[in-house]
Amino acid sequence: MATVRALTLLLAMATAWPGSARDLQAWDFVPSDHPAVRSLAFMNEFLQERVQGGLTIVRRVGNEHDTDSFVIGQVRNGSLDMARVNLAALNVSVQGSLLATLPFAFDSREEMWRTLDGQAREDILAGLQSEGLVGLSLYDGAARSFYSRPQAIRTVEDLKGLKVRVQSVGGWARVLQRLGAEPVVIPRAQTKAALLAGVVDAADGDWATYMDEGHYEAAPFYSLTRHAQPPSVLIMSERTWRSLSGAEQTMLREAARASEVYKRGLVDEYEAELRQRAAASGVRIHEDVDRKSFRDAMVPLAMDEAKLQKAMPRSEGGP
Numbered sequence: 001m002a003t004v005r006a007l008t009l010l011l012a013m014a015t016a017w018p019g020s021a022r023d024l025q026a027w028d029f030v031p032s033d034h035p036a037v038r039s040l041a042f043m044n045e046f047l048q049e050r051v052q053g054g055l056t057i058v059r060r061v062g063n064e065h066d067t068d069s070f071v072i073g074q075v076r077n078g079s080l081d082m083a084r085v086n087l088a089a090l091n092v093s094v095q096g097s098l099l100a101t102l103p104f105a106f107d108s109r110e111e112m113w114r115t116l117d118g119q120a121r122e123d124i125l126a127g128l129q130s131e132g133l134v135g136l137s138l139y140d141g142a143a144r145s146f147y148s149r150p151q152a153i154r155t156v157e158d159l160k161g162l163k164v165r166v167q168s169v170g171g172w173a174r175v176l177q178r179l180g181a182e183p184v185v186i187p188r189a190q191t192k193a194a195l196l197a198g199v200v201d202a203a204d205g206d207w208a209t210y211m212d213e214g215h216y217e218a219a220p221f222y223s224l225t226r227h228a229q230p231p232s233v234l235i236m237s238e239r240t241w242r243s244l245s246g247a248e249q250t251m252l253r254e255a256a257r258a259s260e261v262y263k264r265g266l267v268d269e270y271e272a273e274l275r276q277r278a279a280a281s282g283v284r285i286h287e288d289v290d291r292k293s294f295r296d297a298m299v300p301l302a303m304d305e306a307k308l309q310k311a312m313p314r315s316e317g318g319p
Contacts (some may be wrong), residue, residue: 014297022055024240027071027083029062031212035266036084036139036232043259050251055244057082065189067167076132078239084139087124087233091171092129101230102302103175104295106260109267124233134236136256140264142206142271144224149201152221155290165191165203175301184220188213195219196287207274216283223286227292232314234260 030036038061044057060080062071068089074080087094089102097103099115106112116124116138125135146153146164153159160180166173173183186194194200195218203215204227210216234256241249276291279285 010141014255014273023058024055025060027052027062027074027080029066030208034208034212035263035270036107038266039139039259040084040265042262043255046258047251050208050255055248055252063188067188070288072131072133072235075235077236078237080237081240082234082236083134084232084234086141087138087232088230090128090131090233093292094124094130096127100124102227103172103227103298105302106229109143110229112229113140128233129238132238134238134281136234136253136259139234139260140295141229141231142208142267143229144206145223145225145227145270146202146204147210147215147219147222148203149195149198149219149221149319152286153202153223154286154288157294159202162201163199165194165200171302172197175298178301179297187259191215191217207271207278211274211277216278216281220282221284221286222278223289225289225291227294227298257270271294274283 026040028034028036028040040057040059047055047057062083068085069085070259071080071085072089075083086101087097087220091098091101100112100316105113121138124138128135146159148162150156150162153162156179159176162181163184164176164181166183167185167188169183169185173185176183181202184194184200186200191200191203192214195203202219204225205215210219210222216222236252244252275285
């Protein structure tokens with residue numbers, strides 16, 4: 001699936017990454033042709049061209065059973081140098097991050113980035129310092145939609161009575177519950193089995209999750225609700241950051257920013273390829289979704305949840 005450009009970058013990753021003066025371990029669990037991994041390769045190539053014999057980024061293939069909270073802890077204590085995690089996992093602790101992850105807060109990714117680019121982006125990344133982390137970049141997140149087993153989910157009414165997989169008992173679960181659905185906590189790696197067994201009727205995720213983790217085999221109805229497009233954030237251990245020279249820190253920030261821009265150009269192409277695969281596999285893709293019915297119902301609940309989270313202890317969070 002990877003383009004010629006992506007294959008070139010992955011080849012550079014394989015040949016240039018080992019054995020440098022300083023290897024930075026970067027965690028991610030997605031497939032090698034995913035835009036996030038291709039962006040990491042781009043970032044490494046950027047560094048190799050400008051810091052010869054200095055910094056090299058080594059991808060550490062993650063375990064799909066690892067939660068974002070676990071990975072954040074590994075970065076915080078220095079067991080990992082870097083990792084890409086869902087921004088929603090940091091909602092409670094990083095001021096300004098919640099808006100980007102609320103369902104139906106934006107009509108498109110373009111609208112979201114018009115809001116986040118500039119000072120808002122800088123504030124979110126700077127806010128990670130209080131968590132013992134260094135924020136390097138905000139990566140474009142693909143749109144999440146509902147997919148289901150018994151029937152398509154076209155309106156908010158179709159959620160009523162459905163058992164919907166959630167990652168945790170946090171805010172997204174409470175919003176779904178107030179909409180009449182029954183949230184069921186299922187680990188990410190067990191979602192396909194839960195759908196096949198009828199433990200849950202539906203889940204939500206982007207095209208990559210749906211296709212690469214085989215969820216389409218268990219839930220053949222994909223409804224394009226596009227209810228959230230939470231960015232991911234590239235975080236770095238403060239301990240590792242302090243061990244770098246000022247020049248290395250500057251170059252690393254430049255590389256991260258360049259990879260952020262690069263990734264935005266990959267998402268639409270990648271989603272289109274996955275959608276074609278889904279259609280060829282017999283998935284019933286529904287564009288005829290009443291987004292207004294979802295937005296009218298969800299936005300007030302999500303805003304209430306945002307107020308509630310300010311008074312709550314930290315949780316995994318996120319759709």
